[in-house]
Amino acid sequence: MSWRSTVILLFAALCLLVAPLRLSAAEVDFMPQLGLRSLPELACMDENSAHCNQALPQTLLVTSPVVEDPAWYSPPPDKTHNKPHYVGCQAPGQYLPILQEALEGNPVAMADLIIRIQCDRPALAAAHPDIPAFMHSVPFWLEWAARYTSPGWIYARLALYDDGIGHTRSAYTRGAFLGDPKSMHAYATRWNTGTNLHWLLMAADAGYGPAAHEISRWYRFGGQNSGYSLPKAPDTDMARRYRTIAMNRGYPRAFAYAAFEALAEENAGQAVEDACMYTHIGRVLEKTDNGLLLADRSLPQMQPIPFEQVLAYALCAVLPPRPLLSQEEKLHFQDSQKIRRPRVIDDEMQNRAMERASAWLRAFQAQRQAELVMERERRNALTAQLREQCSHALTYLVKTQDSAPLPRPVTARHAPPFI
Known part of the structure; x- marks a missing residue:
């Protein structure tokens, strides 16, 4: 597929994406804020708080959210071989299967x-002397992984190991300062520091769905007890705007919020149908890792769902797993009592909801597929360069396979995929 055809397909998918959800033009008028960005100017709610006295960078080079490839985590449906388990320092005998996967362009x-090399580089070099020394180098693989993804994304991945360079907090911090939205969100949702709201807002404005969802909640509830506050928060319009960004990036919890708000509307019939549609979409996205696994696959089959399941799906995203903090949250909780009244989803309403959900998911799938096609073309060119540079290692892998099949992993500390 040529790049022109891909761009046309992507534009068409984007146009279709917003149609089934009845969103206004103002809500979907969004342009990711990337490149060199100034740190958001946020009001400090307590000048004496430690949150407000931290040294923060004045500018940050924000990168686009990485288009992740489902093939990194699991084989396509038509393939029978398993992916290696990624276990870092464990199972040193599985170094060669991981190396083979890396040389196929898997960051x-x-x-x-990187984790294996930092744990036992001398032993790897001694066990595999035919592999060039430069390939037993952490900087070598850091550079290549960054070229496939972004300089910060690779640290978000390394943080899942919590070993050495992947020490969780420092790795997420490094990824955030390198402008990776995924790292910013991961850091901000794990540790309560003064940078949290800044990271979240910059990641959301870059178009990262989970961060947009968090900022939507912040605008809805005002961000009390957080050190900083967003301008004009609480602000329902801004909350819905960021929720829309999260929805259009396939974040399922945003659809649970949409279902809740639909049920809170006065138009009972249409509201229940909308909530049912949002529930169908959100559940499919949850089952496919925020839509990642929709690429190269057919859509999952939808089944009719009763109102009780729609209500439960809406409430699970609204009620926080902790005491209510702000007056806005308390009022929101009171609204949740209003939507509990029993309602019926008849067959006609159910069918319309499933048709609309399927239309949205097909458009979303087309958008993601178009993004993936463009990235795969770029990454395939990188893989050709990588394999040329590592030709001696490829020859060694072929000889090793001819003498004995490469071992398959049998243990894993983390069950893949890490998403």
Whole structure:
């Protein structure tokens, strides 16, 4: 497929994507804010708080959210071979399968190599002397993984190991300062520091769905007890705007919020149908890792769902797993009591909801597929360069396979995929 055809397909998918959800033009008028960005100017709610006295960078080079490839984590449906387990320092005998995966252009395998090399580089070099020394180098694989993804994304991946260079907090911090939205969100949702709201807002404005969802909640509830506050928060319009960004990036919890708000509307019939549609979409996205596994696959089959399941799906995203903090949250909780009244989803309403959900998911799938096609073309060119540079290692892998099949992993500390 030529790049022109891909761009046309992507534009068409984007146009279709917003149609089934009845969103206004103002809500979907979004342009990711990337490149050199100034740190958001946020009001400090307590000048004496430690949150407000931290040294923060004035500018940050924000990168686009990485288009992840489902092939990094699991084989396509038409393939029978398993992916290696990525276990870092464990199972040193599985170094060669991971190396082979990395040389096929998989940055997830490259991250595993980085952890393995830092743990026992001398032993690897001694056991495999035919592999060039430069390939037993952490900087070598860091550079290549960054070329496939971004300089910060690879640290978000390494943080899942919590070993050495992948020490969780420092790795997420490094990824965030390198402008990776995924790292910013991961850091901000794990540790309560003054940078949290800044990271979340910059990641959301870059178009990262989970961060947009968090900012939507922040605008809805005002961000009390957080050190900083967003301008004009609480602000329902801004909350819906960021929720729409999260929905259009396939984040399922945003659809649970949409279902809740639909049920809170006065138009009972249409509201229940909308909530049913949002529930169908959200559940499919949950089952496919935020839509990642929709690429190269057919859509999952939908089944009719009763109102009780729609209500439960809406409430699970609204009620926080902790005491209510702000007056806005308390009022929102009171609204949740209003939507509990029993309602019926008849067959006609159910069918319309499933048809609309399927239309949205097909458009979303087309958008993701178009993004993936463009990235795969770029990454395939990188893989050709990588394999040329590592031709001696490829020859060694072929000889090793001829003498004995490469061992398959049998243990894993983390069950893949890491998403």
